[in-house]
Amino acid sequence: MRKNIVAGNWKMNKTLQEGLTLAIELNDALATEKLNCKVVIGTPFIHLASVTKAIDTKKIAVSAQNCSDKESGAFTGEISAAMVKSTGAEYVILGHSERREYYGETSEVLNRKVALALANGLTPIYCCGEALEVRNSNGQNDFVKNQLDETIFNLSVDDFKKLVIAYEPIWAIGTGVTASTEQAQEMLSFIRSIIANKFGNDVAENTSILYGGSCNAKNASELFAQPDIDGGLIGGASLKVADFKAIIDAF
Ligand code: 13P
Numbered sequence: 001m002r003k004n005i006v007a008g009n010w011k012m013n014k015t016l017q018e019g020l021t022l023a024i025e026l027n028d029a030l031a032t033e034k035l036n037c038k039v040v041i042g043t044p045f046i047h048l049a050s051v052t053k054a055i056d057t058k059k060i061a062v063s064a065q066n067c068s069d070k071e072s073g074a075f076t077g078e079i080s081a082a083m084v085k086s087t088g089a090e091y092v093i094l095g096h097s098e099r100r101e102y103y104g105e106t107s108e109v110l111n112r113k114v115a116l117a118l119a120n121g122l123t124p125i126y127c128c129g130e131a132l133e134v135r136n137s138n139g140q141n142d143f144v145k146n147q148l149d150e151t152i153f154n155l156s157v158d159d160f161k162k163l164v165i166a167y168e169p170i171w172a173i174g175t176g177v178t179a180s181t182e183q184a185q186e187m188l189s190f191i192r193s194i195i196a197n198k199f200g201n202d203v204a205e206n207t208s209i210l211y212g213g214s215c216n217a218k219n220a221s222e223l224f225a226q227p228d229i230d231g232g233l234i235g236g237a238s239l240k241v242a243d244f245k246a247i248i249d250a251f
Contacts, residue, residue, distance in 0.1 A: 002208045004037035004224070005164060005231035006248045007125060008238025009065060009093055009212075012044060019047040020054055025241045027055040035059070036251040037231055040125075041238065042093050045079050052088030063091030063125065066099060069112035081113075081120040092117045093233070095127045095151065097170045107150035114152060118159050125164045125233065126152050127212070128191075132171035140169070141190050148194065157199050164208045166233040167191060172213025174235060181222050184211045188228035217246035224250050 014022060023041060030039065042063040043051050052062045068078035084092055094113050099105045105113075110126075117124045130143040144167065152163055167187050172179050179187070188209045196204035211223055212233030223229050231251070237243040 002206050002230055004251050005040060005208050005210060006037050006244075006251070007040035007042060007063065007091070007093075007164075007166075007210065007231070007233050008244055009042040009096070009233055009235050010044065010047075010238060011065065011098070011235060013239055014044070014047070016047055016050065019043055020050055022239065022241065023047075023051045023055050023060070026244060027060060029241050029245050030059055030248070031056070033249075035248065037248060039248055040091050042091070042125075045084070048084065048087035048089045057088060057090075061091055062087075062089045063093055064089050064122075065093045065096065067092050067094070067113055067117055067122070069109045069116065071116060081116040081122055084117075085120045085122055090123060091125055091164075092122045093125045093127065093166075095147075097127060097129055097168060097173065101170075107147070110151045111154065114155070114163075118155075118162060123162060123164060124152075125166050125210070127166045127168050127233070129168040129170055129173075129213070135169065135171060140187065144187065144191065145194055148191070153194075153198050157203060160195075160199055161203060161206065164210065165191060166210040166212050168212035168233060174214070176214050178214040178216075178219050178223075179211070181219075181226060184223055185226040185228055188226070188230075192228050215247065217243050217250070220247040220250035 040061045064084040067081040128147040130140045134143045192204045208230040210231045215232040216237045
């Protein structure tokens with residue numbers, strides 16, 4: 001059975017102190033709740049070790065937002081997958097469109113990052129999604145298929161089974177324009193069908209696929225009620241406890 005997941009991506013927000021406060025408040029708010037989904041928070045690197053110590057990581061797992069495509073050594077400023085794992089984090093967001101666009105992450109780089117994350121026991125939350133021009137010319141399915149073909153579809157079936165996928169159309173990220181429930185369901189169903197073609201039905205049925213892009217307390221229940229939407233990757237709304245909790249409670 002695939003997991004329902006609500007994952008926050010804090011992006012480059014919150015000082016260490018502010019981040020700790022946010023994580024502890026969320027931890028307290030969820031302490032007595034019986035959750036119907038896995039909750040993950042994706043913090044900046046420098047928060048990881050402190051946050052994992054400050055919260056109940058059985059209830060809220062912690063994720064990095066990136067890791068290096070190199071194992072170790074003279075790569076000034078980089079953070080390796082092994083370092084991320086050593087903080088107590090369990091997940092790593094990879095291939096976010098902001099990293100592809102602003103930091104030039106190619107499929108080749110992402111292949112190495114995914115491999116290192118898996119080799120170090122992290123669960124990649126692998127992002128894909130098209131820009132507005134692609135959607136406007138109805139090229140979204142080919143675009144997303146190509147992103148997956150060039151990266152995670154090269155994995156062995158055993159490795160593939162360890163991944164979570166997040167579909168985040170670029171035009172919906174931080175814009176307040178959510179994909180309609182139909183658009184999101186249609187794409188996630190398409191992604192599941194191409195996983196089935198590649199790795200078989202069983203693997204497809206057991207892969208958690210999330211939607212991301214202006215997901216909020218108002219639209220989460222309708223999105224999560226769709227058969228192929230197994231949760232959300234949440235940016236802005238993960239920065240406020242009440243908003244994020246409302247999304248978690250949508251399950
Ligand atoms: P928003 O929820 O702010 O649109 O961001 C989505 C996102 O990019 C999560 O990774």
